[in-house]
Amino acid sequence: MGAKNSRARSGRRKGRPEPDFNKEDLVRYIQKSADRGMNLQRILEDFEATPVARKQIKDILNQLVKEGKLARHRGNRYEAAARKLVEGTIMLHRDGYGFVIPKEKIPGIDSDIYIPAALTDSAMNGDKVNIEITMRKPGGRAEGRVVTVEKRARTTIVGQLRYDGQTFFVAPTDEKLPSKILITNDVSEHKDKIVEVEITRFPSEGRWPAGKVVSVIGFHRLPVRC
The missing domain is CATH 2.40.50.140 (Nucleic acid-binding proteins)
Known part of the structure; x- marks a missing residue:
């Protein structure tokens, strides 16, 4: 049964077009990893490389090492070369x-x-x-x-205090800021008012910024986003 499944997977692979990799694809991929490095096996798995593509990826990685764009370490680990910030x-x-x-x-x-x-x-x-x-x-x-x-350009922001049914948040008046700042202190009595918030956590991937209300401005008619 195992051999049959293996042949089936192999047959499906033969029907797939071979991916077209280039140097820029691999460099960008490795640069975006958490520590700017990646093991060869992980690279091949993430690209779902077929036998032909595996050889192509290995050849490109070797070229990038020769060009100084990647460094190769023990255990076939590749790391993006340090760049000037x-x-x-x-x-x-x-x-x-x-x-x-x-x-x-x-x-x-x-x-x-x-x-x-x-x-x-x-x-x-x-x-x-x-x-x-x-x-x-x-x-x-x-x-x-x-x-x-x-x-930081700012450590406080001004916006309208709102409630979405679960959480209090502030919608900043500046549209170039995140659309909501989660509020960590109890300010339920000031719902819909314009407030000033001290930022205690800045945004990160998958997480809204957070802060605490430090002053209440009132029901001013400020241009708050909808």
């Missing part, structure tokens, strides 16, 4: 992605650096950040990821 200010869009304005001009890059929403880390609009450039594109454009937040 770029300091700048991040400006976020309401949809989560952003652009970093470099503190100093970078040779070969003529525009602000695009940061995908998934790679903004805990940064909020206006923060001073250190980023790593992950891709250079034609026309002097580039993409990157936030590595560290060096200085």
